[in-house]
Amino acid sequence: QVQLVESGGGLVQAGDSLRLSCAASGRTFSSYIMGWFRQAPGKEREFVASVARSGLSISYADSVKGRFTISRDNAKNTVYLQMNSLKPDDTAVYYCAAGRTYQAIRESEYDYWGQGTQVTVSS
Numbered sequence: 001q002v003q004l005v006e007s008g009g010g011l012v013q014a015g016d017s018l019r020l021s022c023a024a025s026g027r028t029f030s031s032y033i034m035g036w037f038r039q040a041p042g043k044e045r046e047f048v049a050s051v052a053r054s055g056l057s058i059s060y061a062d063s064v065k066g067r068f069t070i071s072r073d074n075a076k077n078t079v080y081l082q083m084n085s086l087k088p089d090d091t092a093v094y095y096c097a098a099g100r101t102y103q104a105i106r107e108s109e110y111d112y113w114g115q116g117t118q119v120t121v122s123s
Contacts, residue, residue, distance in 0.1 A: 002026050002098045002112040009094060009117030012086055016121070020081040022096030022114055030074040033099050035110055036081045038092035038119075045095070047105040049081060059103050063089075086121045093118050 003025040012018055020036070035050035049070035050059045058070055069082040079096055094117050097110035104110060 002028065002032065004096050004098060004112055004114035006094065006096050006114045006117040009119045011120045011122065014087055014121055014123050016086050017082070017084045018086065018119060020083065020094055020096075020117060020119070022079045022081075024077045024079070024098065026077070029077040029098075031100075032112075033101060033104055033110075034070075034072055034079040035097045035099065035104060036070060036079075037095045037097060037107065038090075039095070039116075040089075040092040043092075045107060047107075048094070050104055051079065052102065057103065059105060061105075083119070086119075088121045088123045091119060091121050 004022050006022045008020040036048040037045050038048050039045040047061050051070045051072050055072050067085045072079040096114045098112040099110035101109040
């Protein structure tokens, strides 16, 4: 069982940066693939980024490549999402998730989810 708690969301202007954090409980954090998803109003939840157990294999959605960076610190049981050059289209609730499928990009491949943190980007 893994419990995930996101933080770091907020209201920013276009072009600004934010760093989201997701703290995980339990001693097995390093055994999970970690991912970030987001859900904008009226839209389905979509994949943003994932990072492998070691932190060496990373995947990004095309919409965030070059602007967002996912990383993890297994000693702190935390995964991060650094978001730069934010756009109004990035406005969404951001969720972190934990799973065991390598390079997972589908919701169904993740077993545990946080409650989400709101990111709002004004133009």
